[in-house]
Every structure is written in structure tokens, then in C-alpha cells.
Amino acid sequence: MMGNYQVRFRGRGRGQSHWEPSPLPDEIDEDGVFFGLADLGFGCPELGRFALADLEGVRLPFGLAIERDLHFTASHPLSTYAEAARSTGSIVLGEQRLRRAAQRLSGRD
Numbered sequence: 814m815m816g817n818y819q820v821r822f823r824g825r826g827r828g829q830s831h832w833e834p835s836p837l838p839d840e841i842d843e844d845g846v847f848f849g850l851a852d853l854g855f856g857c858p859e860l861g862r863f864a865l866a867d868l869e870g871v872r873l874p875f876g877l878a879i880e881r882d883l884h885f886t887a888s889h890p891l892s893t894y895a896e897a898a899r900s901t902g903s904i905v906l907g908e909q910r911l912r913r914a915a916q917r918l919s920g921r922d
Contacts, residue, residue: 820881820882820885821881821882821885822868822879822880822881822882823879823880823882824871824873824877824878824879824880841865844864845864845865845866846862846863846864846865847862847863847865848860848861848862848863849861849863849891850891850894850895850898850904851863852898852903852904852905856902856903857899857902858895858898858899858902858903858904858907860891860895888911888915889911893911894907894908894911897910897911
């Protein structure tokens with residue numbers, strides 16, 4: 814899945830938790846559960862099923878909450894993000910690696 818089908822939820826704080834679910838509206842079940850990639854900041858991002866209500870209920874330091882990243886547009890399938898995240902131990906570092914690789918391939922180094 815690419816483009817508008819992927820969304821990202823982010824929580825900012827010391828641990829910088831990141832969730833990258835990839836729901837289509839009809840893929841979220843009646844309980845608000847969807848499949849996606851999660852990185853809780855422990856160095857082992859994983860694919861799995863997540864409840865939207867759980868994300869909405871997370872409270873971070875300083876009163877911050879998990880929120881949707883409205884500026885995120887997927888450039889790769891979820892499986893590519895997952896592999897990059899696993900190899901680097903972080904969704905953020907995996908994204909950086911993918912971006913650098915794309916720049917090198919396009920000659921924009």
C-alpha cells in the first residue's frame with residue numbers, strides 16, 4: 814500500500830514513540846483495530862495489530878499525546894518501512910536510511 818493509504822501517528826517525548834499504521838478505512842475493524850508498524854523506542858520495531866483507542870489513550874510527558882502526522886506521505890510499501898526499521902532498530906533511522914538511498918539513486922547526493 815502506498816500514498817494516501819498510509820498514515821503515521823507520532824508521540825514526541827524522551828522515548829519518541831512512533832506508530833506507523835497503514836489502514837484503509839475498510840481495514841479498521843468494528844473495534845477500531847488495524848495492522849501496522851510500531852516502534853515503542855526499545856530498538857525492536859514490529860508489525861502487528863493496534864487499537865486506535867490505545868493510541869488515543871497514551872499520555873506522554875508534559876501533557877503531550879499521540880497525534881496523526883498530517884504531513885506524512887508514504888514513499889514505500891509498509892514492508893519496506895518495516896525492513897528498514899528492523900535493520901536500524903528504529904522507524905526514524907530506517908526512514909532516514911531509505912531517504913538517503915533514494916537520493917543516491919536519483920543522483921541528488
